[in-house]
Amino acid sequence: xxxxxxxxxxQMDVHPALAPLMFLTGTWVGSGRxxxxxxxxxxxxxxxxxxxxxxxxxLRYSQSTWRAGTKxxxxxxxxxxxxxxxxxxxxxxxxxxxITEIHTGGIDGRGVxxxxxxxxxxxxxxxxATVERxxxxxxDRLTYELLMGAVGQPHQLHLEATLHRS
Amino acid sequence: xxxxxxxxxxQMDVHPALAPLMFLTGTWVGSGRxxxxxxxxxxxxxxxxxxxxxxxxxLRYSQSTWRAGTKxxxxxxxxxxxxxxxxxxxxxxxxxxxITEIHTGGIDGRGVxxxxxxxxxxxxxxxxATVERxxxxxxDRLTYELLMGAVGQPHQLHLEATLHRS
Numbered sequence: 001x002x003x004x005x006x007x008x009x010x011q012m013d014v015h016p017a018l019a020p021l022m023f024l025t026g027t028w029v030g031s032g033r034x035x036x037x038x039x040x041x042x043x044x045x046x047x048x049x050x051x052x053x054x055x056x057x058x059l060r061y062s063q064s065t066w067r068a069g070t071k072x073x074x075x076x077x078x079x080x081x082x083x084x085x086x087x088x089x090x091x092x093x094x095x096x097x098x099i100t101e102i103h104t105g106g107i108d109g110r111g112v113x114x115x116x117x118x119x120x121x122x123x124x125x126x127x128x129a130t131v132e133r134x135x136x137x138x139x140d141r142l143t144y145e146l147l148m149g150a151v152g153q154p155h156q157l158h159l160e161a162t163l164h165r166s
Numbered sequence: 167x168x169x170x171x172x173x174x175x176x177q178m179d180v181h182p183a184l185a186p187l188m189f190l191t192g193t194w195v196g197s198g199r200x201x202x203x204x205x206x207x208x209x210x211x212x213x214x215x216x217x218x219x220x221x222x223x224x225l226r227y228s229q230s231t232w233r234a235g236t237k238x239x240x241x242x243x244x245x246x247x248x249x250x251x252x253x254x255x256x257x258x259x260x261x262x263x264x265i266t267e268i269h270t271g272g273i274d275g276r277g278v279x280x281x282x283x284x285x286x287x288x289x290x291x292x293x294x295a296t297v298e299r300x301x302x303x304x305x306d307r308l309t310y311e312l313l314m315g316a317v318g319q320p321h322q323l324h325l326e327a328t329l330h331r332s
Contacts, residue, residue: 054239092266
């Protein structure tokens with residue numbers, strides 16, 4: 001009980017350096033569409049959670065998608081947002097597909113564009129060269145586009161989705 | 167309710183490729199000790215969770231540490247184990263400190279030694295060059311050693327801990 005109370009208090013004690021990124025926080029539910037020259041286009045349902053990492057100056061990011069209208073899991077990933085001053089941020093991500101991403105991003109109001117500075121792969125993972133993540137929040141609506149250069153294809157749109165704060 | 171039932175069923179439906187890594191699964195609670203030439207030695211409490219990622223052939227890994235005997239959070243990280251045949255595995259990790267790691271590891275019975283093939287850092291993160299993670303399970307006891315070459319120091323022991331299945 002005491003530990004639980006302490007944990008609630010800690011969650012309210014958000015680090016001030018997170019202020020420029022707080023517009024991203026919440027549980028977001030929605031749907032999206034994926035396409036790429038090497039695959040069939042597909043529709044997906046999605047849930048994203050972005051919350052402060054206790055009292056530390058980072059946000060914890062988790063995401064899962066399912067084939068649209070089903071409970072069939074598609075992708076999931078996990079990472080952390082790190083503020084870098086008042087108008088920039090970093091994003092680090094690990095994926096069960098064996099990929100890690102590190103991004104730097106510029107914050108413009110309630111939008112942020114992350115471009116990969118590192119995309120690394122485990123030996124058995126697919127080749128991904130570049131990733132770009134454009135995220136915008138308007139009220140209780142979050143939209144994003146994910147562009148990717150992978151498996152020999154040029155950098156291009158791969159995913160776009162619209163989610164609402166739940 | 168139906169979705170919840172379906173989810174329970176899925177969790178029992180472990181992918182057969184995970185068999186060589188299942189000895190790692192569980193919730194592990196214990197304590198450890200950290201040291202490095204550039205810091206003061208410290209003691210920590212730790213909780214590790216390693217569970218199958220639904221029916222997919224990966225394990226989800228999360229970890230948190232606290233200063234020994236307190237609720238003061240120290241480190242946390244998140245990642246995925248990926249089997250690579252019957253005696254090898256991959257490990258990808260993201261850390262809120264702005265570091266990503268990708269490892270390949272050899273499995274020997276109920277032990278696995280992971281050596282980094284990639285350690286990447288966000289621009290504001292500390293420099294880490296090499297990481298090695300030696301994990302062994304004996305009954306309900308998990309021990310690990312983490313060796314690291316970082317901030318200009320040679321590769322050496324940084325963390326060692328003993329945890330028990332809770």
